[in-house]
Amino acid sequence: MKVAESANLTTRGKFAYSASFSMMMHLPCHDAGMEASAYMGEQALLERARESLQELLGTEWEVALRPEQLAGGDQWDATLQIKSADGVYVEMLVEAKQRVTPKEAVGPLTSTALLVRRVNRNTRLLVISPWISPLTQEALRASGIDYLDLTGNIYLRVSRPAIVIHTHGADRAPAGHRSPSSKPLLTGLKAGRLVRLLADTLPPYRATDLAEGAKLSLPYVSRLLDTLDDQLLIERDGKVIVSVDWQRLLRARADQTDLLRSTEPTGMLAPNGVNAVLKRLTDKNQMDPGYRREVLVTGTYAARSLAPLSVGGQLMLYVQEHSPNVEAAAEDLGLMPVSEGADVLILRAKDRSVWQRPMMVGGVWQVGLSQLATDCLSGPGRMPAEGEKILEFMAAREQVWRKTDLSHLDESTRF
Template identity: 45%
Template sequence: MEPSEEPKSALVDHAVRSLQALLGSKWEITNEVLDDGAFDARVRLVFPGSKVVEFLVLAERELTPRDINGKIAQTHSILRHAHVWQSLLVVSPWLSPRTQHELREHGVDYLDLTGNVSLNSDDPLVRIHLQGLTKSSSKPSTGRTITLAGSRTGRIVRFLVDHAPPYQAKDVAQTAKVSTAWVSRLLGQLEERLLIQRENRVITKVDWRGLLRARAAAGDLLRDNPHHGGLALNGVRDVLERLRSGAINRPFAITGPHAARALAPLSVGGQLMVYVDASEHEVTGLMDDLGLLPTDESPDVLFLKPQDPVVFEGARVVEGLPHIAPSQLVLDGLAGPGRMPAEAEAVLAWMADHEDEWRR
């Protein structure tokens, strides 16, 4: 039986055993099942010679960030205003990074069965913050969970990030060339995760930073975009000059470290990554034109065949060469290898400071 299918009492038992393993044998932990409808259990932690730490437990098989701002936040507020000495503890099979963030923002302790833990007490002093799985290892049990991978989701994410609200699902669908019904379903999922906000049917706010992170976490740059590497016999600078002079007679755009440095310089070096919609045979010809020797080992230049043409949308010209849009650059960087995620974080910071320059 999957943890998400077990009775709540079993879920609390799992959590108590995890707590015991974390705190050690000197701590005595008791678990009292409650059937009052408000809480699922009362867990007491006792260390010899210290005060008792007591948690009122809510066991939830599935939680979204939106749930935190509803039931969980209200319960926590009631406890705080009632001046009770117990703390609220949420246990679940798995909590997404965004759900964990919302719980911490509301001052609620949590523990999931994959190892994500945030536990705090002032007397006795307890501070535990551990990171477990960032992706759920179980299969979605309901229609509430949706993946942000795939090309059509990528087009929708780019629209939401690149265009400031207000707009409706039909506007997104028309631009992204996706059915309105499918867009509406995805928007419902994003709203559950607090990545967008709506009033009636109108999108009024987009957490574009969180949305970029969520989309990138669902993908992998080199897995999702077939690629071929080349060794620059005369150096990368020569390749760039040939690109400027029109050596490629088809749409292309630069991504990766070279494009990131143009916006937010963080490091030097790194591969020259170029999106180009070309077959393997055509890429071989392009490499000849650019003075590249095909190689799979430590290539200087990497040609990527885009999963979707959306990567070319919003491209900007930098020193005579097309660079992908900042939003796509962050998506690629966060899902890329090596130091690319750190470079993407620097671009994210630039985007936050220059939103009027890139967002329509």
């Protein structure tokens, strides 16, 4: 690997570099062919991780696993030695795990890291796994723990020899790395319904309260709450949920959702322009207070009405799932179906939770804030940035939109 003359080498990660004394090396993120393989043997996992790090550092460095030098019994799985060309080396204690959660990162792994530092303050703990989620990466970095996964997520900071590596790999678990447990993921309609309820309602409450409020089975709710607890998205005191990190919860839900794929949009053209459609919606809402149960605005136009970030974009409208509702809404609002060049998208709402806790903004009914944030964060183009702007808006007005108890499931919000 070239050093100084490689300064313009393009990387596939967000940023990646390693410095050794006065030298700076720009490092490529590991090849896309390195997909996570679930439940590979520990030795295979360790060896592939070693190869990945060796490839990043280049031939002037030596990266070696030294399992025979274990000094901590069952506390860690191997010792990784990284040696520079001039013979300066560091040994890192390695914890190899098939899966690691944020809760493990701030719990047992942080305890292990503290133990390692007590033995030798210059020794660091390195966690190796087939894939490490963004939330877990964040928790590991906060605890000063290095990590490496086989999709290219690597964080390594060593003072001597001077090494700093931070590469960005897969944000989502690769195929084949699905949890074997019965705990559900944040995908699907039921998860979306529970996520909205958790975000929209101030705790404390129990799983039984949530199951009743969301009209979901108690076993399902309990399993999903276990997942959220593992991800540090909720905090429990015994069986009572006492805190919900609603911003990270909505981001986590959006990370496992694709707005356009899940809503089967139908492209429409507004012959008189989008503003004419919004005016027509305002007029209908004034004439028929129940019209919010027919059409709700989401996406860019809804976000812009509360937290302006950009201009343009498509108007997105939710209708009830079935095709006749799409046709009726199009006729009602003077829209024409088109195969391309649509300035309006009619989305099919697959779950009743989309219609709960809506907002009236400027005379137009829009989806509730938690639904809007999730839609934008999981949408295409600049929509995720608009979703982040909505999260900022929500954080500044939490006392307005978050309900005080689960009895206000259908109460609307006005801005």
